[in-house]
Amino acid sequence: MTLDSAIVDVGASNVEEFIKQMGQFDGSHEEFDYFVVPAVSEKKQQIDTLNTIRTLADLGVPAKKIRVVFNKVELEDANDVPRLFAMIFGFHEAEKRFTLRPEAVVFKNEIFDRLRTLKKTVSEIVADETDYRAMLREAKDEDAKAHAVSMISAQRLAKSANKNLDDVYKALFK
Numbered sequence: 001m002t003l004d005s006a007i008v009d010v011g012a013s014n015v016e017e018f019i020k021q022m023g024q025f026d027g028s029h030e031e032f033d034y035f036v037v038p039a040v041s042e043k044k045q046q047i048d049t050l051n052t053i054r055t056l057a058d059l060g061v062p063a064k065k066i067r068v069v070f071n072k073v074e075l076e077d078a079n080d081v082p083r084l085f086a087m088i089f090g091f092h093e094a095e096k097r098f099t100l101r102p103e104a105v106v107f108k109n110e111i112f113d114r115l116r117t118l119k120k121t122v123s124e125i126v127a128d129e130t131d132y133r134a135m136l137r138e139a140k141d142e143d144a145k146a147h148a149v150s151m152i153s154a155q156r157l158a159k160s161a162n163k164n165l166d167d168v169y170k171a172l173f174k
Contacts, residue, residue, distance in 0.1 A: 033065065034066075035061060035065055039088055063099055067172045068088060068101075073107050081102055089102075103171040111158050122161050122162050132148045135147075
């Protein structure tokens with residue numbers, strides 16, 4: 001309530017408690033501009049996504065404020081999103097309780113797994129101006145070489161992921 005702009009990430013493990021609390025504070029959903037609900041293609045997770053959408057809609061959140069992000073999609077499956085997420089597309093067709101943007105797809109990218117080890121964000125890696133190629137050329141030991149090679153690939157992966165995330169944002173909020 002004190003912020004003009006905020007992103008609230010409610011993880012899958014806390015979503016039930018978060019929604020329960022929202023239900024106790026009538027109209028609390030009005031504090032949020034959008035609810036972005038991530039979905040992965042596994043059946044159980046699609047059911048969980050649909051339950052979250054139903055609950056938000058039942059709390060009074062209008063369909064225009066509920067957006068779905070199709071997450072962890074293989075690049076080669078980009079044209080198969082409606083089939084991979086058939087339950088979500090079918091639910092949207094039947095009930096229109098959320099805004100569907102089929103192009104809001106976050107592709108699998110190795111960088112997301114590597115971020116924990118690197119203790120950095122995608123944005124930090126993209127912004128890193130270190131010349132790892134020069135470091136690789138000047139490296140005296142195998143550890144320094146391995147680090148430089150790792151960071152070169154991390155930067156390339158991060159640039160791809162960053163562009164993908166920008167595209168998803170544009171798709172969600174066009």
